[in-house]
Amino acid sequence: KQEVTQIPAALSVPEGENLVLNCSFTDSAIYNLQWFRQDPGKGLTSLLLIQSSQREQTSGRLNASLDKSSGRSTLYIAASQPGDSATYLCAVPPGGGADGLTFGKGTHLIIQP
Amino acid sequence: NAGVMQNPRHLVRRRGQEARLRCSPMKGHSHVYWYRQLPEEGLKFMVYLQKENIIDESGMPKERFSAEFPKEGPSILRIQQVVRGDSAAYFCASSRTGPQGTQYFGPGTRLLVL
Numbered sequence: 001k002q003e004v005t006q007i008p009a010a011l012s013v014p015e016g017e018n019l020v021l022n023c024s025f026t027d028s029a030i031y032n033l034q035w036f037r038q039d040p041g042k043g044l045t046s047l048l049l050i051q052s053s054q055r056e057q058t059s060g061r062l063n064a065s066l067d068k069s070s071g072r073s074t075l076y077i078a079a080s081q082p083g084d085s086a087t088y089l090c091a092v093p094p095g096g097g098a099d100g101l102t103f104g105k106g107t108h109l110i111i112q113p
Numbered sequence: 114n115a116g117v118m119q120n121p122r123h124l125v126r127r128r129g130q131e132a133r134l135r136c137s138p139m140k141g142h143s144h145v146y147w148y149r150q151l152p153e154e155g156l157k158f159m160v161y162l163q164k165e166n167i168i169d170e171s172g173m174p175k176e177r178f179s180a181e182f183p184k185e186g187p188s189i190l191r192i193q194q195v196v197r198g199d200s201a202a203y204f205c206a207s208s209r210t211g212p213q214g215t216q217y218f219g220p221g222t223r224l225l226v227l
Contacts, residue, residue, distance in 0.1 A: 032213065034215070042220060043119075043220040043221050044156075044204065045218075046216075046218075089155075091156075093212050094212055099146075099169035099211075100146050100159070100160075100161055101146075101212075102158070103148075105154070
């Protein structure tokens with residue numbers, strides 16, 4: 001059964017810092033990995049999707065890397081801004097078993113102005 | 114192209130009543146997924162449907178919960194005889210291809226059971 005863990009659970013940093021969010025998964029037979037952002041009381045916004053054949057994916061100030069063999073992904077946020085404050089979730093699709101995404105519990109990020 | 118739509122956004126029910134949550138997938142998407150987010154918990158998969166068929170309901174409680182995705186109209190998640198423990202945010206997602214394609218999420222329905 002796939003398990004996804006995100007570290008840290010919460011992070012508070014001053015504006016302008018570069019930061020790294022971590023995601024690990026137990027079953028490395030994944031098809032892809034997706035990072036989402038969730039704002040309080042809102043739905044999920046897809047940030048980046050990395051296919052299993054890719055090592056990284058970039059979108060603006062965000063860069064996500066994937067190391068399947070070690071079961072890890074990182075989300076790098078450059079030059080953080082207060083608007084980046086949100087909960088960041090990583091999720092992997094099924095390799096077998098249930099057909100829904102398996103989510104981590106998220107990293108609650110606060111960027112201090 | 115409108116995103117995934119869910120309604121209502123907020124729903125209040127008393128114990129024992131029924132809750133019906135609706136989800137309209139993105140245009141061109143025939144795969145729908147329902148997830149539940151309990152307070153202080155992560156999102157948990159409930160059920161995966163493809164037009165008129167339930168493909169996987171392994172994450173859905175065996176009793177009181179049901180889901181459908183008819184040929185016409187939105188997908189419906191139905192909770193009968195709600196209990197306080199059903200209070201949660203329920204999210205719907207859709208994809209163009211199967212579960213290993215990108216899933217796009219709706220804004221969620223927040224259910225409160227009094």
